[in-house]
Amino acid sequence: MFNKQSMEANNLSEFNGVLDAIQDSNNISATLAGDTGQKIEVEENKIEVVRGVPFDLNVFAQEVYDKSHYKNKGHADNAVNMNAYDIAVNCSRQIVYKLLKTPVPSFADKWLPIVFRAQLGKACHDFVQLQSDQFTEAEVSLKIPSIRLSVRLDNLIGYNVLVEIKSCTYSDYQRIIRNQKPRRDDFMQSMVYKHVLENHLAEAKDPTIKVRSNKPALDEYKIDTIQFIYLAHDITASDVEDVSEALMLIAKIKKQLKSKNNPFFFMTSLVVDTNAFDQAPFMNFIKGKIESINSHFEARKLPAADDEYIVKSKCFFCRYYSVCDIPVKRR
């Protein structure tokens, strides 16, 4: 339970002190609900763990697996378009399999923490959008049936600024801060949105085409600025070995950001000026991939193994792995 008085007494920057407190693990104690100031010491040898507890984690894992199967299958059964992630990241054959509604034994996510991370990502996203009035448009759907593309961008500010909210692991966050560059996949997704806004706006605004969120409000966009808002939300098993290493990593990132007086040390932003680099290679990739997928789909033909948009690094988590005859071994 929150103690309102202590919340008001603390300004946000003092939240950073929480880290220091956690790092001194010898002082760990529990505070009573209602925060009377009275402390109870946790004596580990007096706590007995009972096996066979009512909430069974193995059952839960199966529940998550089953739910992800039905959710993903529902999406697959109704898939008629590519999305931004398809164009920016996914394997061309995987996308054609999806558009052809190819059946597979299971649509469940191959790695269950992905489901948990997706929920964290959504919460991060809502946190920024619900707290801010700085955006002029939010959750803008761009549905372009003529090229079988349906995407949804996060935010716009005026006619020229695209803002994408991205959640990431601490290790990605550390790299982003160190390199001062957005992740490649995030950048490519934002370029897909820019491409659609600048080349397919009339179709995106067509009132006869139904979308689930907002249509673009303006009659012209010329995106010259892309801002990425990154929120660090978790540490993966591959990032660290144990909790103490996780805490050290967090402390290192904080130091790296020189964020002593920055209340949001878990949140940063990068701004890209799209006129400062040659956009042609990115736009050619996006247009070329959309055209290639559409031509393969219309011919009911899978992209060959040497197709330039095949992405073998995606095989490990690919749900079409069991039906794909491209010989890629899972690690």
Ligand code: SF4
């Ligand atoms: S298994 Fe690999 S090559 Fe085949 S569709 Fe999936 S990602 Fe593409």
